[in-house]
Amino acid sequence: MIFKFIIVGAMGTGKSSLLHRFTEDKFYTDCPHTIGVEFATKTIEVMNERIKIQIWDTAGQERFRAITRSYFRSSVCTFLVYDVNSRKTFNQLNGWLNDSRNLTNPNSIIVLVGNKIDLENRVVSREEGEEFASENDLFYIETSAKTGEFVENAFTLAAKEVYKLVKAGTLKLTNNQEEDSVDIGGGKTKKGGCC
Template identity: 65%
Template sequence: MATAPYNYSYIFKYIIIGDMGVGKSCLLHQFTEKKFMADCPHTIGVEFGTRIIEVSGQKIKLQIWDTAGQERFRAVTRSYYRGAAGALMVYDITRRSTYNHLSSWLTDARNLTNPNTAYCSLKQVQKRERT
C-alpha cells in the first residue's frame, strides 16, 4: 500500500494585508507557532507560515502570507495575492488612519484575487510605550 506524499487533503492560501505596524506579523506568529509575540520586526517584502487544521475529519494545510505594509513594498507584495482563498485585512484600533486605509487594501485584494476570495477585517490593539 502506497503512502500519501502529504498529510493533508487540501491546501489553501491566505494573505494578511494592512498598514505597517498593525500587528500582521504577530498574528501570523500566533497562528502558526501558537506563541504570543508582543513585538515583531517590520516585514520586508513577504513572510510565510503554515498550519494544518482539521475540519470535518479532513486535514487542511493553510499557507499564510504576511505582506509588508509599507507603501514602497506594495508593488512586490501585490504579486502574492494571486491564488489566495482569503484575505485578512488588519488595522490598529488606536490609529484611525490604518482603518481608513482598509478601503485601499480591499480594492487591491478585489482587483488581484479571484471573484470567490473571502475577505475579513480584524482590529488589533498594538501595545505602545507611554512617554
C-alpha cells in the same frame, strides 16, 4: 487541501504577530517590520478533513506595495488587518480592499480583522468595524495577537468558509493547492511521490 491566505494592511497593525500567534502560539514583543513577505503554514482540521493553511504575511509599507500585490494571486482568503487604536490604519483599508478585490478570485473571502483589542486607547469602535465590513460584504472579527484572543477563531472560521465554497464548487483551488505543493521562486516542490 492547501488554502492560501494573505494578510494585508498598514504597517504596525500586528500582521506578523497574528501569523506567529496562529502558527506558533507565540507573541514576540520586539517583532520587526516585515520586509517583503513572510510565510508560514499550519495544518488544522475542518469538517473532518485536514487542511494546510499557507499564510503569506505582507509588508505594510507603501514602498513594498508592488511586491505585495503579486502575492494575492491564487489566495482564497484575505485577512484585511487594522489596529483598533489607530484611525490612520482604519482609513487606509479601502486601498487594501481594492487590491484584494482586483487581484484575487472574486469568490475568495475577505475577513476584516480589528487587531490589538488588548490595548486601552481604542479609537475605532467595534461598530465602525462592523459597519465597514457590512458595507463591503466582509467577514468581521476582532483579535489580540498579544493575548491570543480570537486569533485561532479567526483562521478557523475563515478556513471553514473557504472549505464550504470549495465543496460547493464556487471557489476553485489552483492545481498547486490541490496537489499539496508550493511554488516558491518559480520552482515547484511536491510532497510525496517521485519526481
